[in-house]
Structure formats: C-alpha cells, structure tokens
Amino acid sequence: MPPGLSAPLGCDAVGLPARHGFRTMAHLSRPGCVFADPDWWWWIVPAESDHGLVWPQPARYVPGLYVPATRPRLIHSPEGSSPYTPPIPLYLMACRIADTVPAWSTVPHQGS
Template identity: 70%
Template sequence: MLRNALARVPTLSTPLGCDAVGVPEHHGFRLLARLPKPGCVFADDDWWWWIVPAGSDHELAWPDRVRYAPGAYVPAARPRLLHWPGDSLPYTPPIPLYLMVCQLMGEVPEWA
C-alpha cells in the first residue's frame, strides 16, 4: 500500500515530532466541529488525518476502526490540508481526540 508523509507546514513548529490519527471520512466534520483546539487536519477521499505529537499511542488503545500512523506516514495518495491550527503548533491534543473518537465509535476508552 502506498504511504505518504503528510506535508509538513514550514511555518509551524513540531518540537514533539508528528504522528497521525486517521478516522473514516464520515466522522471528520463532527470531530472538527466538536474539538476545542484542533491542529492540522488532512484528508483524502476516505480518511481524515489529525496531526498529534509523536507517541500519542503510548498507553492508549485507539479503537480498531482508527488508523494510527507513526511519523505521520499515511496510506493516502493525495492528502490535502483541510484545517489550519489557531497557533504555531500543528497538534491536536491527543486525549480529547481519543475520547471523542471513542465516543463516536461507541467504544469504551482504555488506557494503561
């Protein structure tokens, strides 16, 4: 499967590294509207990708229907930037994203 690194936006700092969390496209608008501080969000035809700090999968059990992409290398041919963050960091806070994703997918949050 083709994997592409999500484009790094040169004007944004990434001191914590970058991973990406992918959710099916039909959840994208709902998440974007409800998250208090979304960072960079990319999309292709089927998936929306949220930039999170590297290691945001540590001790979090992301639902099976979510794709976690270390290094923000995603299985997307032409992801496009949909949302620009309100500050100089590209990150969506992973815990609120995780809790909202679990709620939308009917999963119980689990972490170590």
C-alpha cells in the same frame, strides 16, 4: 507540514473515516493540522500519543509524519504555530465514534 509550523515533539497521525470528519472537528476545541482525502481525515498529534491508549477501530494510529492517504490535502491549519491536535480529546471522540469505553494502559512508560 505547512511552513511556519514547529513540531518539536515529533509527529504521528490519527485517521478516522471521512464520514466522521466534520463531527470530530466540531467537538475539538483546538484542532491542529488536519489532512484529508475522500476516504480518511488525518489529525497530526505529538509522537507517541498512542502510549497508554488503545485507539479503537475504526481509528488508525500511524507513527511518524506519514499520512497514508491518496493525495491528502490540508483542510485545516491551526491558529497557532503548533501542528498538533491534543490527543486525549481526539481519543475520546474516537471512542465515542466506536461506541466503546476508553481503555487506559497501566504499563509505565519506559524511562519513567
């Protein structure tokens, strides 16, 4: 994580193939930290952003601050002090890329 950024909600990562990177960035109003290698772009989202969502292929959801990329480099820093990309707009873009309808789970979150 770049210095000066706070991640109080924990971090997970959502990856999309690099060929969709610029298109996805263009449709997000507040992207957070984005890392990339030649094959994948990775957006940092709050931990458990997969709860209630079925992330469609080709998106990859990875829990923890591990970005499974070969020598990833930071290609976008957020304007504020939060590293997060809002997960719902990113999820909707992933659905658009996958040409699929968003799927919302009805299972209640534990502790709710």
